[in-house]
Structures are given as structure tokens and as C-alpha cells.
Amino acid sequence: MTPLETHLGLKVEAVNRELAALLPDGNGPERKLYEAMRYATLNGGKRLRPFLVVSSAQLFDVPERYALRAAAAVELVHCYSLVHDDLPAMDDDDLRRGLPTCHVKFDEATAILAGDGLLTLAFAVLSAPETHPDAEVRCALVRGLSEASGALGMVGGQMFDLEAERVRLELDAVTRLQQLKTGALFTFCCEAGAVLGRAPEAAHQALRAYAKDLGLAFQIADDLLDEEGTERELGKKVGKDAAQGKATFVSLLGTAGARARARDLAERAAKQLDLFGAKAELLAALARYVVERRT
Numbered sequence: 458m459t460p461l462e463t464h465l466g467l468k469v470e471a472v473n474r475e476l477a478a479l480l481p482d483g484n485g486p487e488r489k490l491y492e493a494m495r496y497a498t499l500n501g502g503k504r505l506r507p508f509l510v511v512s513s514a515q516l517f518d519v520p521e522r523y524a525l526r527a528a529a530a531v532e533l534v535h536c537y538s539l540v541h542d543d544l545p546a547m548d549d550d551d552l553r554r555g556l557p558t559c560h561v562k563f564d565e566a567t568a569i570l571a572g573d574g575l576l577t578l579a580f581a582v583l584s585a586p587e588t589h590p591d592a593e594v595r596c597a598l599v600r601g602l603s604e605a606s607g608a609l610g611m612v613g614g615q616m617f618d619l620e621a622e623r624v625r626l627e628l629d630a631v632t633r634l635q636q637l638k639t640g641a642l643f644t645f646c647c648e649a650g651a652v653l654g655r656a657p658e659a660a661h662q663a664l665r666a667y668a669k670d671l672g673l674a675f676q677i678a679d680d681l682l683d684e685e686g687t688e689r690e691l692g693k694k695v696g697k698d699a700a701q702g703k704a705t706f707v708s709l710l711g712t713a714g715a716r717a718r719a720r721d722l723a724e725r726a727a728k729q730l731d732l733f734g735a736k737a738e739l740l741a742a743l744a745r746y747v748v749e750r751r752t
Contacts, residue, residue: 461742465508468528471521472507473499475529479582481574493563493571494578498536501554503752505675505743506531509646512740513664516733517654526588527598527649530579534606535642537575540568542615552694576606589653597652605645614638626704632673640672647671647740663732667740670726675747677719680705682751684712719748 458466476498481491507528514524543550543558544565551561560568582588583598604610614637621634647668651661683697684707706715727741 468508468511469504472504472528475525490570493567494574497540497559497571500556506535506646510649513647513650514653516736517656519653523589523653530582531646533575533579537572540572601645605641610641621703628709631704635676639676643672644668663729667726667729670722671744674719674722677706677715678748680707723748
């Protein structure tokens, strides 16, 4: 096991404990909602976005208790997005992380409410004093996550993706789509550490540049896995984009071209971290890891 894999495993465990403590539990008429929220969040996941938050925070010696709460908030938003993306009105998927999707396990109405509950809980977590003693820092986190996950970021990217089923996109358009749908949240995750650490603007710029390259590399790797991976490996259906005729990095660049582009982006992402020296070794290693992963 590499140092990155060891570190990633430890952070996954820590984030999972934080999420389990933050998610509601109990009896009463709303119990089904709580069960769906926990089901959608605690049943697996790479926790890559939380890892980015915690690792970027370590660059500025941010106390881990603050970083873990911000990391958990991001993962709550990510899990909400998966619940809603899987709905029949969106991607209509019945498998996620090797298990029935939330609306299949429960029902559509409960899944919608579970997603709503996860999204709003994320901002309750970020705005609480336990996340950071400085209210200005908390406000900056709330604003950053709302922009990254809303119409100017992830939600806008999802709309773009739905429209892409009706038109043929060229490479520039696919790149912009993924910068919204995937990249905006990646950028927030990397910059959250600088926000928590009250870092100078140069640090913010370096982390934004790293995240931009990392997000595209990650998405190209996802397109390759959708083309070459199996349902058993990925825990979800594969080949849907090709079946729907949607443009992807693989369809536009070819398998070899897409893989080369992803590796180039990973190396460029690692180079963006030179400002931080050895403290950023894990983040640099992560850029290469996301390109070579099999899940």
C-alpha cells in the first residue's frame, strides 16, 4: 500500500465517523427520511472530495476538527447530487456504489426529500461555530460551497448535461460542461483549506489551478472507466453515455488520446503545487492516482 493509499484510508475513516455523527437519527414520522439520508451517505464512496478538503487544510496547519467538518459538508452536497442525479427524471439509474439507488431502495418522494435534507444539512454544518471560530471564514465557506454547487457550478453543469443529450458537443463545450458539473466542486474542496487557513491569495490561485487540472483529469478517467470498466468494478451501470450518443472525452479524443490527455493534466496539476513544496506531496500523488484508478 502506497503512502497515499494509507493516508486516504485513514481520512475516509475519519470523514465517515464525522458524517455518521452529523446525520440525523431517531424515531417519529420523519424516521424514513433519516434512514434514506444515512443510506445515501454512509454506504461506501471514495470520499475524494473530503480528502481534498482535509489535505489542502493541512498545507496551512488547520486543526483537523475544522477540516473534517468542512469535508463532511462537501460530501453531504456530493451525496445529495448523486441521489437527485439517479432519479428517473434525471439519469434514471438503479445502481449506485453496488447497491440499489436511493429512490429504488425507498421511493422517489423520499429520495427527493433525502437529497434536500443532505443539501441543507451541509450549510448548517458549515455555518456552525464548531467549523471555525471566525464568522468571516464560515461565511466564506458557505458562499463558496453555494456557488460551486448551485446554478453557477454543479447544478448548472447538470442542466448542461441534460441538454447535451439533444445536441452534439465539441471538445470545448464538453470541457466547460465538466468544469461546471465536476470541476466547480473540486475547486471549492481545494480552496476550502486556504479559506480555513486564512491563506494569502497566491495560495488560493495555486490551489484553484491544481483543482482545475485535477477535475478534468478525474472526469476523463471517469469517461475511460465508463468505456472500459465493468459494473462490478464501478458499482454502477457502464456505457450509458455511449448508448445515449453523448459526446465524451473518449468519443472525441479516442481511448489513447483521452488517456494521454488525462496523464498530461495530472502532471500539470502536480506542478501547480510547487509553491507548497514537500507539504503537497500527497496532493500531487492524488492527481496521478485519479488517472490510474479502476473504480
